[in-house]
Amino acid sequence: MATYHLGHAPIELARLTLQAELLRPITERLLRSAGLAPGMRVLEIGCGAGDVSFLAADLVGPQGRVVGIDRAPEAIQHATERARSGGLRNVTFYKGGPDIPLSGEEPFDFLIGRYVLVHQQDPVGFMRLATANLRPGGTLAFHEPDSSLIAPSRPPIPIYDAFNAQYHSATQTALAGKEAAFRLAAIFADCGLVSSEGFCERLVGLENSDLFFLWRATSYLAFKSGLYPDQATSDAAQLAADLQTAVRTVHGQVFGPDQWCLWAKLPA
Ligand SMILES: C[S@@+](CC[C@H](N)C(=O)[O-])C[C@H]1O[C@@H](n2cnc3c(N)ncnc32)[C@H](O)[C@@H]1O
Structure with a gap:
């Protein structure tokens, strides 16, 4: 399996939480639409800083249980500290x-992955292994990004459209x-x-949309360089400011990457 290209330095964990703030309403719609309900037992694979697990913990409530797993010990330590400082008892x-x-976990009712399949060399193999943790009739819900089809800005804002093209090539x-x-249905x-x-x-x-531009800029720099250069924070702030100024000048409207959300059930 591929390693996580962006690492788990504090700057990346902070980027994941900034990203999570923007994505939360979309992921929440996915989880509710797919039937996540109070009392369920949930597994998140590739939990990173823990934000999706915290969202699921809110939705399943005190009678439910959420387990977040990640192969990076830095991510697990960070997420565990956040759970402890937030006094959360239903997430581990x-x-x-x-x-x-x-070990010691019963099969789960619901499995979540967000921004994790796009990091797998073998997404089908990943999904097959993941389903082994679910009970018969259990649900899998995935939220994954794609930047290949981003529509042009309105009105045309050349600096932002050029940024989107470079962003896409950095992700490749x-x-x-x-x-x-965009292959989620086929992977299922x-x-x-x-x-x-x-x-x-x-x-x-x-x-x-200050957060939106900061998210796009930090993500681009992370993808482009693989790991963060020392000046990443100031470079991201400058890039975000340049993009936002270009949009502000024309009172424009611009797009971020597609957020694909699909779910499926195991046979009962
Ligand atoms: C982009 S982050 C997403 C974190 C979280 N799901 C979110 O949306 O905030 C992807 C995470 O998946 C983890 N990951 C990638 N492949 C994995 C695998 N095969 N098993 C466990 N964790 C994995 C990485 O270590 C990284 O922390």
């Missing part, structure tokens, strides 16, 4: 991956499973599952 983090059986080397988002089918439903959304950037 372990170092692991879909290929490592979880950084993402081992770059097609996973290859695992013997039929996608029940799904949707695709885009975040938009407007002149006051």
Whole structure:
């Protein structure tokens, strides 16, 4: 399996949490639409800083349980500290991956992956292993990004459109499973599952969307350089400011990457 190209330095864990703030409404719609409900037992694979697991923990409530796993010990330590400082009792983090059986855990009702299949060289193999953790009739829900079809800005903003093109080419080397988002239905089918439903959304950037532009700029620099250069924070702030100024000047509307959200169920 591929390593996670962006590493787990504090700057990357912070980027994941900034990203999570923007993505939360979309992921929450996915989880609710796919039937996540109070009392369920949930597994998140590739939990990173823990934000999706925290969202799931809110939705399943005190009678439910969430386990987040990630193969990076830095991510697990960080997510565990956040759970502890937030006083969360229904979420636990372990170092692991879909290929490592979880000892002492019963099969889960619901499995979540966000921004994780795009990092797999073999997304089908990953998904097959992941389903082994689910009970019969359990649900898999995935939220994955794709930047190949981003529509032009309105009105045309050449600096932002050029940025989107460069962003996409940077992802082509950084993402081992770059097609996973728009192949989710096929990946489910290859695992013997039929996608029940799904949707695709885009975040938009407007002149006051500070977080949106910071997210796009930090993500671009991370993908482009693989690991963060020392001046990454100031470079990202400058790039975000340049993009936002260009949008503000024309009161423009610009797009972020497609957010593909699909779910499927195991046979009962
Ligand atoms: C982009 S982050 C997403 C984190 C989180 N799901 C979110 O959306 O905030 C991807 C995470 O998946 C983890 N990861 C990638 N492949 C994995 C695998 N095969 N097993 C476990 N973790 C994996 C990486 O270490 C990284 O922390």
